[in-house]
Amino acid sequence: MRTRSTTLIAGAAAAVVALGLAGCATSDPTGSGGDAGESITIGSFAFSESEILAEIYAQALEAEGFTVERSLNLGPRQTTIPALEDGSIDLIPEYNGNLLSFYDDANAARTTEEVDTAAASVIPEEFQLLASSPAEDKDAYVVTRAKAEEFGLSSIADLAKIEPFTLGANPQFTEFSYGLPGLADVYGIADVAFQPIEDFGGADTVKALVDDAVQVADIYTTSPDLVAKDLVVLDDPEHIIAAQNVVPLINRSAYSAKLEQVLDAVSAKLTTDDLIALRERVEGSEKAQADVAAKDWLTEAGLI
Structure with a gap:
């Protein structure tokens, strides 16, 4: 019990009230309240950039009171998508163009806006895309x-x-x-x-x-x-190369307004140049750990 009681009856009553409040807190399946202490599991693909991005998401959420589990270096989409479907993970940093191609490889969308809209329309109903970042990792x-x-x-x-x-x-x-x-x-x-x-x-x-x-x-x-x-x-004014913006992909059961707010703030700050610098720290001579590089970026960006 969280407080001492003078009688067993008072203690039981307090427990009933606590249970009732807990039930109210979780009765909304969307979790739109975004309460501090909410738990979420974040996955990543099996390459360093994805691990860095997952750490950025994780640490930004932890700074706002979320309890975060990490399930990193899972592999390709043939592994990550089923994990997101069955709830093994709740969230993963994705790339909008490749995600669209995974579900619809004939789609002609090219710009960020076109790809975001098309991807949102073809992913499973239980998935949700949040706002995409200006940061892109694509062919050039x-x-x-x-x-x-x-x-x-x-x-x-x-x-x-x-x-x-x-x-x-x-x-x-x-x-x-x-x-x-x-x-x-x-x-x-x-x-x-x-x-x-x-x-x-x-x-x-x-x-x-x-x-x-x-x-x-x-x-x-x-x-x-x-x-x-x-x-x-070289610039691509005719957009023959489709957008590949970094974007959070979540299972809707893990959605909350607070989660969206935190990740939108991250996405708004993240740039392609940031990804280059982060990869250089982790993959270059420094050999920094992904969590260290992520923390430093979040601090410099004023997000934690």
């Missing part, structure tokens, strides 16, 4: 700073200035709508030699670009090498 056409300055390259359309050129990317880039087909059909740039490099924009791709073995490369927008090697991400 990348050149060296020297090449960009020499030829005045700022957008994909400008690649016509250096045509013909060699492009380095994963083998599937010859088939993807945002790869060689989109480059030709949308931007009219077809005189391109292709160099397959099977590391998803990793060290081999970066080396090929820096060494000028390729003049353009497909590298993800949160790669720390963009800063370390002073590389330039």
